[in-house]
Structures are given as structure tokens and as C-alpha cells.
Amino acid sequence: MTEYNFAYLDEQTKRMIRRAILKGLAIPGYQVPFASREMPMPYGWGTGGVQVSAAVLTPKDTFKVIDQGADDTTNAVSIRTFFQRTAGVATTTATSDATVIQTRHRIPEEPLHEGQILVYQVPIPEPLRFLEPRESETRKMHSLEEYGLMHVKLYEDISRHGHIATSYAYPVKVEGRYVMDPSPIPKFDNPKLGDMAAIQLFGAGREQRIYALPPYTQVVSLDFEDHPFEASKADHPCGMCGATDSYLDELIIDDLGGRMFVCSDTDYCEARQAAGHKGKDAA
Amino acid sequence: MTPLLSVQGITKRYGAHIGCADVSFNLYPGEVMGIVGESGSGKSTLLNCMAGHLTPDAGQVVFDTRTDGPRDTITMSEPERRMLGRTDWAFVHQHARDGLRMGVSAGGNVGERLMAVGERHYGDIRDKATDWLGRVEIDASRVDDRPTTFSGGMQQRLQIARNLVTGPRLVFMDEPTGGLDVSVQARLLDLLRGLVRDMGLSAIIVTHDLAVVRLLADRLMVMKSGRVIEAGLTDQVLDDPQHAYSQLLVSSVLQV
Numbered sequence: 124m125t126e127y128n129f130a131y132l133d134e135q136t137k138r139m140i141r142r143a144i145l146k147g148l149a150i151p152g153y154q155v156p157f158a159s160r161e162m163p164m165p166y167g168w169g170t171g172g173v174q175v176s177a178a179v180l181t182p183k184d185t186f187k188v189i190d191q192g193a194d195d196t197t198n199a200v201s202i203r204t205f206f207q208r209t210a211g212v213a214t215t216t217a218t219s220d221a222t223v224i225q226t227r228h229r230i231p232e233e234p235l236h237e238g239q240i241l242v243y244q245v246p247i248p249e250p251l252r253f254l255e256p257r258e259s260e261t262r263k264m265h266s267l268e269e270y271g272l273m274h275v276k277l278y279e280d281i282s283r284h285g286h287i288a289t290s291y292a293y294p295v296k297v298e299g300r301y302v303m304d305p306s307p308i309p310k311f312d313n314p315k316l317g318d319m320a321a322i323q324l325f326g327a328g329r330e331q332r333i334y335a336l337p338p339y340t341q342v343v344s345l346d347f348e349d350h351p352f353e354a355s356k357a358d359h360p361c362g363m364c365g366a367t368d369s370y371l372d373e374l375i376i377d378d379l380g381g382r383m384f385v386c387s388d389t390d391y392c393e394a395r396q397a398a399g400h401k402g403k404d405a406a
Numbered sequence: 407m408t409p410l411l412s413v414q415g416i417t418k419r420y421g422a423h424i425g426c427a428d429v430s431f432n433l434y435p436g437e438v439m440g441i442v443g444e445s446g447s448g449k450s451t452l453l454n455c456m457a458g459h460l461t462p463d464a465g466q467v468v469f470d471t472r473t474d475g476p477r478d479t480i481t482m483s484e485p486e487r488r489m490l491g492r493t494d495w496a497f498v499h500q501h502a503r504d505g506l507r508m509g510v511s512a513g514g515n516v517g518e519r520l521m522a523v524g525e526r527h528y529g530d531i532r533d534k535a536t537d538w539l540g541r542v543e544i545d546a547s548r549v550d551d552r553p554t555t556f557s558g559g560m561q562q563r564l565q566i567a568r569n570l571v572t573g574p575r576l577v578f579m580d581e582p583t584g585g586l587d588v589s590v591q592a593r594l595l596d597l598l599r600g601l602v603r604d605m606g607l608s609a610i611i612v613t614h615d616l617a618v619v620r621l622l623a624d625r626l627m628v629m630k631s632g633r634v635i636e637a638g639l640t641d642q643v644l645d646d647p648q649h650a651y652s653q654l655l656v657s658s659v660l661q662v
Contacts, residue, residue: 254507267485271492271522275507275514278521281528282513282550347528 130177130210136160140178140333144324147335152301153265154248159331169202169227170328172244176225179240179324180206185213187221192229192370192387199227216390228291230312232369232391235321237338243306245327248334250294250304270302273345281350290355296343303334303342310344311356311370317342359384362404364395408470410435410576410608411456416465418451424632425451429465431627431637435575438602438609440623440640442616442655448632449612450580456610457497457578458487469494469576492522496569500581502561505568506553512539512564513549519572538567542597559590563597570601577602577609583618595621616659620644628652 128134136158143157162170180186186206190198194216202225203214215221218231225242235241251261254272264270273294280288293310295317297303305316306325316323316336323336336342346352357371362383369391371384383404386392396405409432418425426448433439441449454460456467458479467479472494479487491497499505506515516535517525525531536546542563544556553561562582569577582598583591599622602609611622619626619640626643628636628651636649647653 267488269488269522271518274521274526275510275518278514278517278528278531279510282511282532348526349529 127209129182130180130206130212131163132160132174132177136174137178140174143333144175144178144335147324147333148322148337150301151336151340152297152303152334154332154334156331157333159328162328164201164205166329167246168198169225169244171326171330171333172225172227172242172328173202173205173326174328175242175324175326175333176202176206176223177210179242180210180212180223182210182212184222185215185220186210187215187218187224188226189224189229189231189388189390190227191372192231193389195389217394218390228307228309229370229387230308230315232366232386232388233394234315235319237320239321241319241321241323243308243323243325245304245306245325245330245332247292248304248325248327248330248332250292250302265301268300270296273302274347277345277347277350281347287346287350287352293352294345296345297336298341299343302345305342309356309370310352311354313342313344313352314354357384360402361386361392361395362402364392364400364405365402366392366395366400407434408476409433409468410437410470411610412466412468412476413456414466414468416452416455416462416467418448418455418460418462424448426455426629426632429627429629429634431634433576433608433610435608436606437625438607438611438623440619440626441610441612441629442614442619442626443629444614444655447629449614449629451632452629453578453580453610453612457495458491459497472575492519493572494575496572496574496577498562498565498569498577498579498582500584502553502558502565505565506561508552508554511550511552512544512556515553515564516568516571519568523572534571538571539564541601542567543593557590559586559594562586562594566598566601570605570607573605575608577607579609579611579613581613581615582611583613583615598622616644616656628655 143155147155162173188199188203190196206212207214218233223240227244249261254276255261277287291309292304292307293313295303295305318339320338322338325334344352360367363385366386369386372387374383376383411433414430416429417427429452443449455462468476469479470476513535516538517531520531536549539546544560553564583594623640626640627634630651636652644656647656
């Protein structure tokens with residue numbers, strides 16, 4: 124692989140992205156504009172995350188990619204192979220062995236430790252987008268800390284559904300200052316965002332924004348006093364490993380209404396099964 | 407007595423064209439000021455300058471704030487001015503669509519200002535919103551309906567409720583009855599008059615409808631070509647206009 128520069132992007136581009144990342148880390152939750160490049164994959168496949176990963180990867184890193192928690196789905200496999208080929212880095216599926224983890228829509232169940240970097244793929248970085256379509260206005264609202272509108276969305280949820288029905292991309296406030304879209308992770312993962320030992324970087328390729336959470340940052344999910352935030356999940360144990368504390372996918376297994384719930388984090392589930400835990404649906 | 411709003415020498419130019427020139431007046435607490443004039447006479451420019459939507463080229467708009475006393479709102483910082491805009495000030499647009507969020511329910515529309523000033527209790531917000539819908543004669547059962555399902559008059563009343571919920575002291579109104587048919591207009595005026603009296607609001611009403619100012623305004627300014635040509639008590643100006651243009655304006659009203 125001599126045709127590509129290390130990790131695909133040229134050094135000047137990586138430098139530019141690193142500067143955006145550093146600025147993002149200095150102002151937690153603030154969306155830093157950056158000159159997003161065309162990547163050899165379509166928008167929506169994680170072009171932002173890939174650029175951030177490319178900028179932070181070093182030859183000694185061990186790389187892991189998850190898509191909705193799984194290591195073996197299309198998006199995860201293709202991005203992992205991409206960096207295997209263009210950077211030649213070691214890859215793994217074990218959360219604790221990885222130094223850089225690129226993720227789409229999940230935070231691993233296993234707590235991350237210091238020295239790890241979690242890179243999120245973000246489709247829409249602006250939490251106020253669907254409430255206020257003017258970007259000039261939302262920027263002003265961020266700079267003046269006018270976030271009443273965010274609660275209007277939650278108000279509408281309660282008035283329509285009787286509870287806060289937003290279940291993913293649940294808005295958070297970072298260090299009492301910026302309201303941030305945590306990317307479409309389930310709100311079950313929201314409590315893990317705060318006080319995390321690892322560095323969290325968010326890349327939105329099409330929208331050309333990078334934002335970041337340094338380790339041990341205070342992150343609070345927005346709510347009402349009489350309708351507090353609740354990290355919800357399906358009320359079942361995992362069918363394969365029996366875990367009761369992990370986020371579950373619901374699988375339809377026949378056309379007779381049969382279904383099973385399994386951990387969305389495949390590495391977590393496999394590790395538990397290897398340790399002898401067994402759920403009711405395990406073969 | 408300190409005036410609630412003291413406007414001095416407001417001038418706004420659009421290039422060589424004059425929007426409004428050298429307008430000065432004082433507005434005292436509880437007073438309603440009407441501004442009339444034909445289209446293009448600078449009424450809306452003046453209103454937008456006072457409400458902070460436009461920056462005038464010269465002049466001062468001194469508002470008697472609750473905490474710091476009289477302050478010039480043109481030189482104060484933008485966050486402070488925007489804070490005033492959602493607490494002590496209210497702005498009623500001519501078209502309700504400009505002042506409402508059409509994709510958000512009536513309750514959410516009324517609650518937005520409450521949430522913007524830090525209210526975080528859903529039950530309280532909803533109670534206040536329902537209460538305000540009642541005050542502007544919208545049935546409480548419509549609290550979860552979107553304004554798109556409301557009639558023009560209801561939308562305008564909803565806009566008024568949304569503006570008054572935080573208990574402002576000064577309301578700017580830009581043709582609040584424009585585009586409504588006469589019976590709905592009469593009802594809205596009746597409602598506005600009641601609210602202004604009950605809450606002790608001060609208001610500045612821009613309109614070209616002399617009947618509106620006759621009913622609502624204590625004092626009146628007549629504008630033409632960006633300048634105030636006559637000012638005084640409403641009844642005095644309407645019954646005994648001095649300036650030729652005021653005389654024309656008063657005599658142009660159709661009698662039924």
C-alpha cells in the first residue's frame with residue numbers, strides 16, 4: 124500500500140482536521156466548521172467519522188468500528204477494511220483492546236478507559252435544526268445561549284404522547300453551556316456521555332462540523348422537573364447472554380409473532396457468552 | 407414620573423430615502439400611543455427601530471428597565487436587548503404567521519416564552535398556557551392543536567396570548583387588526599382594550615385604521631413622509647385636526 128498516504132488523507136488535510144478537533148476539545152459541545160473532504164463512500168455512511176478517525180490514527184493504534192453496536196455489519200466492515208488497507212493499523216472487535224473506536228449510533232456497553240478515543244458519525248449536528256431552519260439564527264441562539272426552543276420540542280412530545288417520546292439523538296447540555304446533539308445514539312446511552320474517561324469526537328461530513336467532549340465532561344440530558352429524563356430500553360433480558368443491563372435489539376424470528384431480544388453490542392454479548400452466561404434463546 | 411419609554415431623535419435612512427426622521431416622544435406607564443399615517447409614511451420603520459429589529463442611524467430609545475432603571479436599548483448589548491424582547495417587551499405582528507411557530511401546538515406557542523426565560527415545569531407551563539388561551543377566548547380543548555387549524559382571528563388572538571404570557575410592560579403592535587373582517591376586528595379590539603386596562607400595559611400601536619386608535623389609544627401621532635406632523639390626545643387630533651394632512655386623513659374615513 125504505497126499509493127495512499129497513511130490513513131488515506133494527505134497530511135495538510137489531517138492537520139486542518141486536527142486543528143478543528145483541538146478547538147472542539149477546547150470548547151466542549153461547540154460545533155467547529157471544517158473543510159470536509161470528499162471521501163470514497165457516500166454521505167450518510169460516516170464520511171465525517173472517517174475523516175476524524177483518519178486524523179487521529181497513528182500506526183501503533185488498534186482500531187475498532189461498530190455500527191449500531193455490531194462489529195460485523197456492512198458499515199462497520201467496510202470502514203474497518205478501509206483503514207486496514209490505507210493505514211495498515213491493527214484492528215480488533217474487543218472494546219477494551221481498541222485505542223480508537225469509530226461508532227455509528229451506539230456507545231459500547233463496556234466502560235471505556237483513559238487513552239481511548241471514541242469517534243461518532245453524525246448525520247445532523249445541529250440540535251435546533253428542525254425547530255429553527257435558519258442556520259444564521261441557530262448560530263446566534265447558540266452564541267447567546269437561547270435554548271428555550273429546545274424545551275418546546277420536549278413540551279410537544281409530552282403534550283402529544285404523554286411522555287418525552289424522543290428516544291434517540293436526545294439533546295444534552297454540555298458543562299452548563301452548549302446544547303449538543305449526541306448523534307443518533309439511543310437515549311439509553313446518554314448517561315454514558317458524561318464523565319467518560321475516553322475522548323469523544325463527533326464528525327459530520329456533509330454538514331462540515333466537528334465537535335468534541337474532553338474526558339470527564341459534565342453532560343446533562345434536557346428534561347422537565349415533572350418529567351425527568353429516563354434512559355429507556357426494552358424491558359427484557361438478552362436472549363443470547365441473559366444480560367439485563369445492556370441495550371437490546373428486537374429481532375422478528377418468524378411470521379407467527381415470534382421475537383427475541385439480543386444485545387445490540389455484539390462484542391459485549393459474545394464476551395458474556397464466552398464467560399458462560401446463557402440466555403433463554405441460546406442454542 | 408419617569409417615562410417607560412423615551413424616544414429621542416430617531417432617524418432611519420434607506421440610502422438617500424428617509425425611513426423616519428427625528429421622531430421624539432415619551433410614553434408613560436399605562437399609556438397607549440397610536441401612530442397613524444398612510445402606507446410608506448415610516449410607521450413600521452419607527453416601530454421596528456424602537457423594538458430593536460432595525461438599528462436607527464441616529465437617536466436614542468431609552469427604556470425604564472426593571473433592574474437598572476432607564477437604559478438606551480440601542481447601545482445595550484444584543485443579549486440584553488433580546489432578553490428584553492422576550493420578557494418586558496412584546497411584539498404583535500400584523501400577520502400572525504410571522505409571530506407564531508406554525509409547526510408547534512398552541513400550548514407550545516404560548517409556553518415558548520416561558521421556557522425561554524427558564525420555566526422547566528411541564529405542568530405549570532401547560533396550566534399557564536391553558537389559562538392564557540382562556541383569556542383570549544380560545545377554547546381550552548384546542549391547546550394541542552396547531553395554529554394552522556385556527557382561523558385568522560384565532561391565530562391573531564393566539565399570537566397576543568403568546569406575547570403577553572410573560573407579563574410584559576410594553577407591547578409593540580404592528581397593524582394588529584389588519585386583514586381581519588370587521589366583526590372579528592371588533593372582538594379583537596374589545597379583547598385588547600380589556601387586556602391593556604387589566605394588566606396596566608403600555609402599548610404602541612401602528613395602524614392606518616383610525617377607528618382602532620380611537621378605541622385604544624390615549625395619544626396619537628400622525629406621520630407623513632417619515633416625519634411626525636401632528637401629535638396630541640387622540641380625541642383632540644381626530645376631532646380637531648390642525649395639519650392639512652391630518653384633516654385629509656380624518657375626512658377620508660368612510661361613513662356607513
